[in-house]
Amino acid sequence: MxxxxxxxxxxxxxxxxxxxxxxxxxxxxxxxxxxxxxxxxxxxxxxxxxxxxxxxxxxxxxxxxxxxxxxxxxxxxxxxxxxxxxxxxxxxxxxxxxxxxxxxxxxxxxxxxxxxxxxxxxxxxxxxxxxxxxxxxxxxxxxxxxxxxxxxxxxxxxxxxxxxxxxxxxxxxxxxxxxxxxxxxxxxxxxxxxxxxxxxxxxxxxxxxxxxxxxxxxxxxxxxLENHMKLIIEIIKKPMTMSEILQKIFKKLDISNNVSTYILAEKMIKPYIYYLIDNGVVKIEVIDNSLKYNFNKHNAI
Incomplete structure (x- = not known):
């Protein structure tokens, strides 16, 4: 070696x-x-x-x-x-x-x-x-x-x-x-x-x-980082749960969907979404007793 x-x-x-x-x-x-x-x-x-x-x-x-x-x-x-x-x-x-x-x-x-x-x-x-x-x-x-x-x-x-x-x-x-x-x-x-x-x-x-x-x-x-955040913005065009967002990201990025991968990938993807929320690009709200994320048109990048 x-x-x-x-x-x-x-x-x-x-x-x-x-x-x-x-x-x-x-x-x-x-x-x-x-x-x-x-x-x-x-x-x-x-x-x-x-x-x-x-x-x-x-x-x-x-x-x-x-x-x-x-x-x-x-x-x-x-x-x-x-x-x-x-x-x-x-x-x-x-x-x-x-x-x-x-x-x-x-x-x-x-x-x-x-x-x-x-x-x-x-x-x-x-x-x-x-x-x-x-x-x-x-x-x-x-x-x-x-x-x-x-x-x-x-x-x-x-x-x-x-x-x-x-x-x-x-x-x-x-x-x-x-x-x-x-x-x-x-x-x-x-x-x-x-x-x-x-x-x-x-x-x-x-x-x-x-x-x-x-x-x-x-x-x-x-x-x-910017390209991944743009991908997330493209996905969140209507109110979606975190699971729905992850499902689409997994498909776009071709991430295998087993239990361990899902748990780890969820932790990895959430900070990108929270960054967009903090910057007013994505909003978070409760709809029909579910926590949902949505594109905030008034603060689009």
Whole structure:
């Protein structure tokens, strides 16, 4: 398995769905930026560690989604890896109860089984006021990149390489992904504009891309969001329930309609609809004892 140098001591390796950055302290000790998904990345990580005889001293996590914290627990158990995470995000990982409370209140018992790898304890918490975190005498800059999740962060390594996490998606991922998950569209759009003002030598995206300049990929990500919101506006031309809207979106985007997919996709699509409601484009009302959504002609985009 191959590792790739970005700049200085900052490297990455590739899995099926992600670029996973890490910082080399020396030939054997590394600091990972996110730990990936257990069911998709665990084998690749173990092969990499074995091949290069790495010891993972710490993981700095951008946020608490399963594909970014899924290997925290076994890394902690095997290497006594220090787990570092934004304070609010860390709450999600404490227990299945918190996963339900903060992320997925509607998950089934079968879905819980997969999410068990999300559970891990955080050794050090990054507050929303922290500008830096020091790990193994190396200083990493912390950038608040809220939107994808409420306390998502970016990390700038000592080599001036900016790991943006999930705040932007690479071009191939934008083309292939049915819908991108974002907790708060309005804040996410502000974050994307904020990224334009942060100048670094290199930028790396979790899913996937390495750039010298990110202005075009920011534009591509904003276009993606706007196109999805236009799709929703086209669908909501009469009072509709959420289930009716989802049914039409699933058909338009060719999303498979099973229980797990429906539950996850509903959570992913709702923030787009709520953004349109907050901006007066869609109105919400109770009709015949049902909560319905309707295009607001007086505030059309």
């Amino acid at each position: 191959k590792i790739y140098n970005i700049k200085g001591n900052t490297y990455y390796f590739e899995t099926k769905f992600a670029y996973m950055p890490f910082y080399k302290i020396n030939e054997n000790e590394i600091i990972m930026l996110d730990s990936g998904s257990y069911d998709m990345d665990e084998k690749v990580i173990k092969e990499l560690i074995s091949q290069y005889k790495f010891i993972v001293k710490a993981v700095i996590c951008t946020h608490a989604h399963i594909d970014h914290v899924g290997n925290n627990s076994w890394l902690k158990e095997k290497y006594n890896t220090e787990i570092i995470m934004p304070e609010y995000e860390s709450m999600t990982c404490n227990s299945m109860h918190n996963i339900r409370a903060y992320r997925l209140p509607s998950i089934t018992k079968r879905m819980e089984k997969r999410l068990e790898t999300n559970i891990s304890m955080t050794d050090r918490k990054i507050s929303d006021k922290d500008k830096f975190v020091e790990v193994c005498e190396r200083k990493f800059e912390i950038v608040q990149l809220y939107g994808h999740t409420h306390y998502h962060i970016g990390i700038i390594t000592p080599d001036d390489v900016f790991y943006i996490g999930d705040s932007l998606m690479g071009r191939d991922e934008l083309n292939d992904t049915k819908i991108v998950y974002i907790d708060d569209i309005a804040i996410d759009l502000e974050t994307k504009e904020k990224l334009r003002r942060i100048k670094c030598d290199k930028y790396i995206l979790a899913h996937k891309g390495i750039y010298d300049d990110i202005n075009q990929i920011i534009d591509d990500n904003i276009d993606y």
